[in-house]
Amino acid sequence: MKAPLATAAAMLGLVLGTANATSVLMERETAYGALRVEQTQSRRCVVASYDDRDAQHYIGCISRAQLGKLVLPYTRNLLAALLVQPKPQRVLVVGLRTGVVPRTLHTLLPQTYIDVVEPDKGLSTLASGCCFWFTNDHMRLINANPRAYVAAAAREDVRYDLVVLDTPGPTYIPDALMTREWLTAVRELMSNGAVLAANTWQTSPLYAHESATYAAVFGDFYNMRFDDNRLVIARKGPLPSDSEVQANARQWAPSFWLAFHTHVNDLLPLMDSEPDWPPDTRVISASAPPQALRAGTVKRTYAWYESVLTPLARAIRNRPVTAALLAILIIGMSIAAARPRTVAKEG
Structure with a gap:
């Protein structure tokens, strides 16, 4: 009896090992460093090794079994921006990654115009080739430096109702996209009542400085902390009342669940607007880079x-x-x- 049991256990281990085995589909050098596309039975991810500590960082992931599934927690939690601005007519996404964020917004808002600014054409090619990224009449890709694009859009008096900052760098968010000057320029592109959602890390050594900088430009904001990540949800104008957020949550709840199996009740407890940094924290700026x-x-x-x-x-x-x-x-x-x-x- 022991031999068949041992054989069965070995076969089960082989099956499970195969299911969890990781294969590398592609490697590419980009402005964000060396990226590789890794695939398991359940998902496909674009991965970067940002430092010399052998720590992997995910640029983005998609589910192979359910294309609409949001694999990484920050992509699900970004939906909280729609609880603050439920009906954006025009959206700016700075940073393509694997295209999951703009594709998610396009699924929920098919008639909304979405501009995606990505400086690295190599990442754009990788996202479309491996992660089902696409463009159409309502979603376009702009290969440009983010600061140059924001300056040009301001000259043309372009306005956005929702701005998503999702910008990985070789080590973290690029320094030029962390300053008060940058956030002020972005705020100028936002319509009254528009919302900004920024993906950062709560483990960043500059966490307090980043927080103080967002507060200096936008005032109070929602500070969504989870795992090692942090999302800043800010508004051009006062934050909405709790009753407004709850009403928007009820409106979006069916769509969030049907499209992405995301509960709004998982988002609401994370939307904390109480400052958790010292009040005298220095703001990131050109004079304090x-x-x-x-x-x-x-x-x-x-x-x-x-x-x-x-x-x-x-x-x-x-x-x-x-x-x-x-x-x-x-x-x-x-x-x-x-x-x-x-x-x-x-x-």
Whole structure:
């Protein structure tokens, strides 16, 4: 009896292993670094290795079994923008990724005009070839530098009711697309009552500075935090009342569920407008660029370590057993932190 059971277990393991096996369909060098298209039985993803820590970051994913399924949580949570501006007539999406975000909006708003600005033609080709990205009379792709496009659109007096900033970079959001000057230029393109939705990370060392910058340009905003990600949902004008958001949620609930199996009740608890950063946090700007603020963050971190570790070293100087145990603990933590890892951080 043991042999058949062992054979069955081995076959089950083989089947499960095959189902979860990952194959690389394509690799391409882009402005965002080296990207590869990975595929399992259930989904296909565009993946970037942004740093030297062997951490993977997903540019975007699609479901192979259900084309309409929103695989990455941030793509589902972005639907919250429609609870603040339920009927946008014209939409700007900065950053194509795999085309999931603009395609999702097009599914829900087929008569809305959607402009997608993507500077990298290589990513555009990859998205259309591997991720079912397409254009039509209501959804167009503009291969241009985002700042140049925003400036040109402002000269032509173009206005958008919804703007989505979804811009991966070689390490994070490009520095030029984090400043008060950039967000102010984007705000000028927005109609009164229009909404901005920006995809960022809550684990970013500049989290507080980014938050202060959005607040400086837009005032109060919804700060949607989940996993390692954070979505900023801001409005040109005061945020809507809770009753307005609830009414919009009831309007969109059937469509969200039927098209994407997304419950509005999963979105509403994430829509927190209370500031969680120090009130004196410096705003990111041309005079205080991200690089300088990152350096300041590192210096403050080292200063904190020094303030903690120096007294600790003095305290255990004449206690060899305690010092040895502490050294073992630190070495173990360092080994664990150095292990290669795969994280589902979304660009």
